[in-house]
Amino acid sequence: MPTKFDPRPPGREDFPPRKANIRLIAKKRDRTPSRAAPGGEGVEGVAAGEAWTTWWLWSGFCVGTLFGSFIHLVGWRVPRGESIVRPRSHCPSCGRTLSAWELVPVLSWLALGGRCRTCRTPIPVRYPCVELAAGTLFALTATHAANPIAAVAWAVFWLLLLAVVVTDLTTMRVPDVLSLPGAGVVLVLSVVSGAQRPLAAVAGMAGCALVLVLLHLVSRGQMGLGDAKLYLSIGAMLGFWGGLGSLVLASAFGTVIGYGMRWAGWLKPRQPIPFVPFIAMGVVTVVWFGHPLTRWYLHAVFGGS
Secondary structure (H helix, E strand, C coil): CCCCCCCCCCCCCCCCCHHHHCCCCCCCCCCCCCCCCCCCCHHHHHHHHHHHHHHHHHHHHHHHHHHHHHHHHHHHHHHHCCCCCCCCCECCCCCCECCHHHHCCCHHHHHCCCECCCCCCECCCHHHHHHHHHHHHHHHHHHHCCCHHHHHHHHHHHHHHHHHHHHHHHHCCCCHHHHHHHHHHHHHHHHHHCCCCHHHHHHHHHHHHHHHHHHHHHCCCCCCHHHHHHHHHHHHHHHHHHHHHHHHHHHHHHHHHHHHHHHCCCCCCCCCCCCHHHHHHHHHHHHHHHHHHHHHHHHHHHCCC
């Protein structure tokens, strides 16, 4: 899967070249038939390719929303020490077990008007947002993955990231039970899928985590170590420079949005806010828009074409 962010200096061997680093945004060699010569079957081939891409897009979206619903449950229950298997999904307020139609991603929330059918307690908008985010990321992954292994690797990475977003939003914690085993799984998938070379993946893990640990020390604990553990996975998947870029963007997003929320009166002075959602925004931005942003930045700073 992309990372369209690859500022690798010439001659560096600790990170893969751009061709090897970009596995998701790749030519769909087997999905979109090439256009034939005029008078041939190119038009039909292109139409069939577009239909196939559309099918993958919507299939990925639907599957992603289902996984997003489950990963929200994981992110809600794990930091509370609850099983992710039992009991069945229920309203946290009145305890009523939810029926099947109340578990349809996004649509159930809309049909219920964002409230429990029994006690009328508001259902946080966080639920459909996580489901939509997972669906969108899965759809993009399904239509751009270079191969099935790459698709699985990035899907697992997205789910881990979303699960930690939920835990941070609800408890301001990044549980070790998610971040540490997740880092090992992501490292293996990153190498097997070709997202990163082995050396680049390990260097990305170590380098990104070290930067976060240093920030933890400099900030006297304001930057949590949970974020450093999360960056083990991010560094393994994006490499060091991609991970560092996501951190810079996360800080920018957090600053702008945080000041905006305080200006609107939604945050009190010195009130802490979860940082993992901004990390996720930075990661997504680097993965899909990293190279254009890098070119724009270099042009703005150094000029030239």
